Amino acid sequence: MSIMEDKVIIEQNPWWTSKEKILEDEKVSEALSRKNKLLYSFEEKSNILFIGPRQVGKTTFFKLLIYDLLKKVDAKKILYFSCEPLRKFEDIIEIVRRADFLLGEGEKFIFLDEISFVEGWERAVKYILDSPLSKNKIFYLTGSSSLALKKESFPGRNIKIKEFLPFTFHQFVKLFGSEELKKSLSISNLNLKEIFENTKKLIVFKEELDKLFYKYLECGGFPRAFYELMEEGRIKEETYEIYWKSLMHEIAKIERSEKIASGILIGIIKNYQTKFSLSSIAKEVEIGSHTTVREYLEILEKLLAIRNVHTFDIEKNRVIYRKMRKVYFLDPFIFHASYKKLFGRKVEDNSRLVEGIVFEALARRIKNEMGIGFYHNKKEIDACFKDFGVEVKYQENVKESDFPNVPIKNKILISKNQLDFIERKNLLIIPASIFLAII
Secondary structure (H helix, E strand, O other), rough: HHHHHHHHHOOOOHHOOOHHHHHOHHHHHHHOOOOOOOOOOOOOOOOOOEEEOOOOOOOHHHHHHHHHHHOOOOHEEEEEEEOOOOOOHHHHHHHHHHHHHHOOOOOOEEEOOOOOHHHHHHHHHHHHHOHHHHHOOOEEEEOOHHHHHHHOOOOOOOEEEEEEEOOOOHHHHHHOOOHHHHHOOOOOOOOHHHHHHHHHHHHHHHHHHHHHHHHHHHHHOHHHHHHHHHOOOOOOOOHHHHHHHHHHHHHHHHHHHHHHHHHHHHHHHHHOOOOOOOHHHHHHHHOHHHHHHHHHHHHHHHHHOEEEEEEOOOOOOOOOOOOEEEEEEEEEHHHHHHHHHHOOOOOHHHHHHHHHHHHHHHHOOOOOOOEEEEEOOOOOEEEEEEEEEEEEEOOOOOHHOOOOOOOOOEEEEOOEEEEEEHHOOOOEEEEHHHHHHHH
């Protein structure tokens, strides 16, 4: 790489001349100017590959990590590079090679953003990790195409893979809640009595939590959407359009049909909260084969747009892959962006999204080998895992009989307003806004 080409690297790292230059970065200055500041701390000295949907804020995340890191280390030991202009995987290797020349001896922090833009990027990462080029370097990488990234797990190599997902409601509350609420907020273990005790502490904040939850139902956990709604009062039309185009771009990039993907999404929305078979979706949206439906559902899940939910067998205590399934959008904003594009209007009732939000929050917590699914026989339970069942009844009045008579040890009934713990049934009735704030 020539001196002229080195300029491309230097231009992306203005803090090499002065640490204060980081404050001129558009992403950093915007983050610091907000009333409710979204900041990150650099805490883990490990090689990490972050995967997540487009528009979820990965580049801002990197810039804010660098902003924090500059308080702790020499500015000339931090290299950031957006890989979008690169064309060959050899270019990635050359960037890393030049890091030793430009940054000198000692420990270095290398941030390679949007690395999956480069064809064959996996070969570059493997080569770097297996060679002396990795010495004294901490690598942080991001990629937009979750589908491509998840195919590559880098077995036996010194790198972790982490999902970078839209905010949960708990994270949303930590950002936009009052200081008093934030101080009272804690994460509960999945223990009914502990959840109940924490809920009693938060009941005084119920009105505030409900207001925040109504906002979250509209904007979800995508930073651009939630800042627009919370600071400007509405989400711009172009924000919905940007997400939709990003998703369709990912579909086109792997040479799949945007028309079929759109049809599948229409089927998901029409069957939201209800179980369905692949054949029924194929028939409803006029797709030739149920195998095509399965393929696209798997693709959309790998792109972190939806979550496929399968049957949980209570007797075997694990997920089984039967004919019927449910599908939820990973985030409320993805639902709204898809709905507006496919139906040409806003959804009228946001409460139908609560069941999916509850399931997603639980799915992020449940990382055991038995998995999490939904139970259906003569009765149906929205979420089952291990010895827990969670049923969502987001309505004005609920009663203990709203939880199906199914032999599950720990029962949680999600309400809109009611709170109760019925010990003889080991049944916790809890408002959705509080439950989602503490799990």
